[in-house]
Amino acid sequence: MVVLETDSIEQAASVSIQDLGNLFQFDPRPIESNEFKKDPNSYLKQACTLGTQLLINNLFQLPVERIDDVVVAKLPKPTILLPREKPIPKEKPLTKWEQYAKLKGIKKTKKSRKVWDETTKTWKPTWGYNRINDSTKDWLVEIKQNEDPNQDFFSKRTQEKNERVAKNELQRLRNIARSTKKKVPGVGNTPTVLTSTNPDKIQLKKALNMAKKADASMSKFSKKLDNEDKVTKGLGKKRKFESNYGNLKSENEKHLKLFEKLTTTKDKSSKEKLNIEKATNKYIQTENGENGKNDNRKNSKHGKRSKMGSKNKIVIVINNEQTEPIIITRGVKQGGPLSPTLFDIYIDELGIFPNELKIGIQIVFFFPIIFSMPMTLY
Amino acid sequence: MVVSRVNKPKTKRGKRFLENRDPKVVENVKKAMFIKGGRTSEKVTKALKQFYMLKSPFSLMLSKKNILRPFDDVNPLEYLAQKNDHSLFMFGFDSKKRPDSLIIGRMFDNQVLDMFEFGVEKFVPMEEFKNEKVTLGTKPMLVFNGEAFSVDPEYMRLKCLFTDYFRGETAENIRLQGLEHVLHFTALDGKIYFRSYKTTFLKSGTKVPNVELSEIGPAFDFVFRRSKLGSDDIFKKSKKQPKEIMANKKKNISRDGLGTTYGRIHMQKQDLDKLQTRKLKAFKRKFDKSEEENGKDEIKNKKAKKNTENAAE
Numbered sequence: 015m016v017v018l019e020t021d022s023i024e025q026a027a028s029v030s031i032q033d034l035g036n037l038f039q040f041d042p043r044p045i046e047s048n049e050f051k052k053d054p055n056s057y058l059k060q061a062c063t064l065g066t067q068l069l070i071n072n073l074f075q076l077p078v079e080r081i082d083d084v085v086v087a088k089l090p091k092p093t094i095l096l097p098r099e100k101p102i103p104k105e106k107p108l109t110k111w112e113q114y115a116k117l118k119g120i121k122k123t124k125k126s127r128k129v130w131d132e133t134t135k136t137w138k139p140t141w142g143y144n145r146i147n148d149s150t151k152d153w154l155v156e157i158k159q160n161e162d163p164n165q166d167f168f169s170k171r172t173q174e175k176n177e178r179v180a181k182n183e184l185q186r187l188r189n190i191a192r193s194t195k196k197k198v199p200g201v202g203n204t205p206t207v208l209t210s211t212n213p214d215k216i217q218l219k220k221a222l223n224m225a226k227k228a229d230a231s232m233s234k235f236s237k238k239l240d241n242e243d244k245v246t247k248g249l250g251k252k253r254k255f256e257s258n259y260g261n262l263k264s265e266n267e268k269h270l271k272l273f274e275k276l277t278t279t280k281d282k283s284s285k286e287k288l289n290i291e292k293a294t295n296k297y298i299q300t301e302n303g304e305n306g307k308n309d310n311r312k313n314s315k316h317g318k319r320s321k322m323g324s325k326n327k328i329v330i331v332i333n334n335e336q337t338e339p340i341i342i343t344r345g346v347k348q349g350g351p352l353s354p355t356l357f358d359i360y361i362d363e364l365g366i367f368p369n370e371l372k373i374g375i376q377i378v379f380f381f382p383i384i385f386s387m388p389m390t391l392y
Numbered sequence: 393m394v395v396s397r398v399n400k401p402k403t404k405r406g407k408r409f410l411e412n413r414d415p416k417v418v419e420n421v422k423k424a425m426f427i428k429g430g431r432t433s434e435k436v437t438k439a440l441k442q443f444y445m446l447k448s449p450f451s452l453m454l455s456k457k458n459i460l461r462p463f464d465d466v467n468p469l470e471y472l473a474q475k476n477d478h479s480l481f482m483f484g485f486d487s488k489k490r491p492d493s494l495i496i497g498r499m500f501d502n503q504v505l506d507m508f509e510f511g512v513e514k515f516v517p518m519e520e521f522k523n524e525k526v527t528l529g530t531k532p533m534l535v536f537n538g539e540a541f542s543v544d545p546e547y548m549r550l551k552c553l554f555t556d557y558f559r560g561e562t563a564e565n566i567r568l569q570g571l572e573h574v575l576h577f578t579a580l581d582g583k584i585y586f587r588s589y590k591t592t593f594l595k596s597g598t599k600v601p602n603v604e605l606s607e608i609g610p611a612f613d614f615v616f617r618r619s620k621l622g623s624d625d626i627f628k629k630s631k632k633q634p635k636e637i638m639a640n641k642k643k644n645i646s647r648d649g650l651g652t653t654y655g656r657i658h659m660q661k662q663d664l665d666k667l668q669t670r671k672l673k674a675f676k677r678k679f680d681k682s683e684e685e686n687g688k689d690e691i692k693n694k695k696a697k698k699n700t701e702n703a704a705e
Contacts (some may be wrong), residue, residue: 035562036534036555036559036569037531037532037533037534037559037566038533038534038536038555038559039533039534039535039536040535040536040537040541040542040551041535041536041537042538042539042541042542042636043539044538044539045537045538045539045578045580047580047581050580054585055607055611058537058576058578058585058587059587059589059605059607061535061537061576061578062535062537062574062576062589062605063575063603063604063605065536065576065606066533066535066537066574066589066591066603067531067535067602067603068601069535070571070591070601070603071600073566073571074566074568074600074601075600077601078568079565081565084567085567085569086565086566086567086568087565087566088564088565089563089564089565089566089649094552094555095631095633096555096556096631097498097500097505097556097627097630097631098630098631098632098633099418099419099420099422099499099500100414100415100416100478100479100500100501101415101420101500101501101629101630102415102417102632102633102634103415103416103634104415105416116596135425187398190397190398201575256635268610310682314478316641330515366499
């Protein structure tokens, strides 16, 4: 049996950290390794007894309750924040109807699940299996005045029901698609439109356009009607191209928009626009990769690029005097959408001092084989 | 808050099953799965079984071989966790380079949050302690010792992991006589000593009893080998608590030691010009001479204007 001294208990109690909610006790004092080595097991037992005693001391001070003849202590809330298993549940996105109802202030009225059925003298569910007023079970169907009597009204009834179910399912899927920000599928033509006796002109147009495209070739090899272009005009997708003579203002805006997109993170809660830590890490990684492991097969791509870059040379002409060719080590990506803007920003600084000195500078790029490109700055 | 699925569950039971796996405000108890690697020594297999018993009923034994290398590729492990809906894991394997290894770790959102690899140096199973064991599923007390647990960030995380792993069910009430199991973790010189004891309460003459411990096993001596901590970003995210759980903080209300309640009120700047002071006859407007005269002048002017207009007509 381990006997604890009151001194040691008090000493340990003053330094130890406890979380009664988790029944957790931690003594951060260093372990005396000499004592430990003499007899590890008894040392551990002694330490554990001390810790448990401390925990028990505090647990037995907690307010006590009696539930079903059992004395129960009320545990405080855990103070140690442990990570969750799964992320915080998100609120369920509203369906289109719910959105509309919210906007209009339509509130759900609670409907009772079961209603009294006078004919059978039983309680029946308001909807679902064995429901009250089940129109699909009626043995008699009323034919309205303007309807064609020579058709199967029973099969028509079930078909209509099936269509309603299918429509509901489609709407459910569209709701999911909208909430997950995926492309919402179009409804197309519902069978009711096509089977109706007098569909309007636009509906027919749409149907024709759809039927044309509904073959394996996407209407490329399908037979053309005589005045088809006239009929289906304005229904297909139109591709838009920008004019070759670009609008400077719109181009500028486009670049700025792109830049904005790059510098803002998706996470709206974080104030930092750029994840600097990640960026620097990435930079360091690539640098390491280029320095040490150039012959490594993994990094062969990096090696190649740097070699190619080293072949690009520039010559600066100041007052008709050429400098020695300078090897370019840095640059902007060929064909990148941001490249012109970045280049402008960089070269803008360079353009300042020749202005002050009243000299002209011409920069000539010597690309290895392809061409050289002179550029003059004033 | 049910996740909207494209494929609807066909039965109510299936629906309930899926709902149980959805993220919740108050979460289920974390469950642990115990995985045997491609090659395991007898020691490791036994050790896995011991932990499986310790953790039951919130544990699952995957006794088939699973050839995984969690430190190289976590994907298969994450798949298993997702499939079984278990967020804690222990993986045992044996190799020449790393004999008798156990990897212990946990997941957040089916991604590995952190994992640690230990070598089992010494191991005494439960069966070798010939005494009474504790009841299944008791909430154990967790006792930690050693400086490293408060200094070394890896060990601090390990402490957090052990608490998470072994704390069992979260309870509001606890039967004091039912506190019978203690798990003891000690960190010393790169080793971790795991012990498990059963408590007996001895009368002390006061309300609080004296504690006596008897070892019931299993006992492990671990060597700390490797660790892989998830990024701080994910860890921070995993610690975020839902609003529903957090206590509603009442703003601007404070109490002092004597129990007096103070409220802090924020007021807009007061307009002193419009301040109502004491009403005195002398301050009344009609005694303000200059204004009166001005008023008279205006009336005169108006009259004059009218006269001119009339004349013009």
